[in-house]
Amino acid sequence: MWARSGTRAARAVAASVAAGAGLAVAAQQTREDKGAWAMCEAYDFRAESQKLASSSLARVSKIVAKLQEQHSGDLAKRIDHTLLKAEATVADIEKLCREAVQHGFKTVCVNSSNVKTAAGFLAAAEKPHDVGVCAVVGFPLGACTTETKAAETEDAIRAGASEIDMVINVGRLKSGEWDYVLRDVAAVVSVCKRLDAGCKVIIETCLLTDEEKAAASMLCALVGADFVKTSTGFSTGGATPEDVALMKSSVTAAVDRFSPLAAKGGEVQVKASGGIKGTDDAYAMLRAGASRLGTSRGVSLVTGETPASPSSY
């Protein structure tokens, strides 16, 4: 069923992208994530700094610290606390889970072989929490077969993942093989829906043109992905507010134009990931339309401490 409706949808998306300057215009019309906006408005460092320009530096930093404390809980709930390095040890995964529980992050994001380990540590946590496990699939290149991605997805969900972050097939997308890409994403979305897990699709923006970013986002929306996600953090670049805005406007356009086929509930969200260095970056992504952040610097984002791992970009 996915494949049949998907083929028609892929043609429609291709035509729409070809017709396309509309997407650039649509990028200016990003629908606001009201929750994220409300939070950002309340936590706008620059506005606060301007208002308080006449105050002493000590007073300003006290106020900023207080604002940060008030809103760090909201920010934490939008963070997938991420550890995807090949050399991550079991002790590192345990630390990741401990930090996620302590700060109230949305999920821990790990490679599929670490899902069961992370789920075990989270289940054993003494403090009550609702931290989930997010597993990456086809990571980081997205170049394995569709069957492999679907099997890895099922395996990860059965091991305890409540969310899947799959990587799109970038080469097929750049070859214009819309049907291939659509079926590849649809296969993973279908496993997620059957097993009641969320599905995010990483499009690896740093390797795509703006047209490809828009087309990929629309395809993902059409087959029912819950999120489109900017980056793996393992390629040549990470998230930018401009890409987030383009992706948000593209998924919104897809849902508006092709609503009978698009995501259940109508809203497809954007996850910004890769190279988010500090709170300014994080809030810029939220203002641009992201509602989730993937970062290996979650603790420093909510505490204001210097990150242990420098950005790779």
Ligand SMILES: O=C[C@H](O)COP(=O)(O)O
């Ligand atoms: O999916 C998330 C990324 O791998 C995180 O990238 P980062 O280490 O630059 O924060």
